[in-house]
Amino acid sequence: MSARHHPDPENPYDVAQASRIYFLPNLMTAGNLCCGFVAVIFCIKASYEMRLAGTSTAIDMPPLAISYYKWAVALILGAAGFDTLDGRLARMGGRESLFGAEFDSLADVVSFGIAPALLVFFLILSPRSEEHTSELQSPMYLVCRLLLEKK
Numbered sequence: 001m002s003a004r005h006h007p008d009p010e011n012p013y014d015v016a017q018a019s020r021i022y023f024l025p026n027l028m029t030a031g032n033l034c035c036g037f038v039a040v041i042f043c044i045k046a047s048y049e050m051r052l053a054g055t056s057t058a059i060d061m062p063p064l065a066i067s068y069y070k071w072a073v074a075l076i077l078g079a080a081g082f083d084t085l086d087g088r089l090a091r092m093g094g095r096e097s098l099f100g101a102e103f104d105s106l107a108d109v110v111s112f113g114i115a116p117a118l119l120v121f122f123l124i125l126s127p128r129s130e131e132h133t134s135e136l137q138s139p140m141y142l143v144c145r146l147l148l149e150k151k
Contacts, residue, residue, distance in 0.1 A: 024095075028086035036114070042069070042072040043119050050065045050122075073119070076119075079107075080111075083107070
């Protein structure tokens with residue numbers, strides 16, 4: 001006698017539900033990921049501008065680098081807005097899926113792990129560090145964020 005599998009529509013981790021991809025919540029997650037990725041790019045551009053100007057401290061930072069850092073912070077905050085919306089839309093519409101949960105985790109690691117870690121590294125730790133301890137300190141934020149993501 002074979003046991004027949006009956007899909008549970010309430011369980012997003014069920015095999016039948018796992019492959020479902022819902023447009024609107026995942027569009028918000030994509031916005032979250034894009035904001036985080038562009039924030040990373042702006043952090044790198046700001047660091048490049050600082051090195052190009054020959055400055056290593058935040059006091060004599062070129063205006064373009066300041067602008068890039070401000071945009072990076074704004075984009076991280078924008079990612080937080082998208083992250084808030086994606087969860088609410090998924091729960092309101094009953095549209096939770098395994099793909100959506102994994103996609104959201106990836107976007108959160110980029111937007112709230114890598115982007116802020118690079119911001120702290122380039123703006124705060126790297127200019128002050130003479131003995132290269134900042135390379136060991138900045139990944140700690142990212143590791144803590146990853147551990148929090150594993151709920």
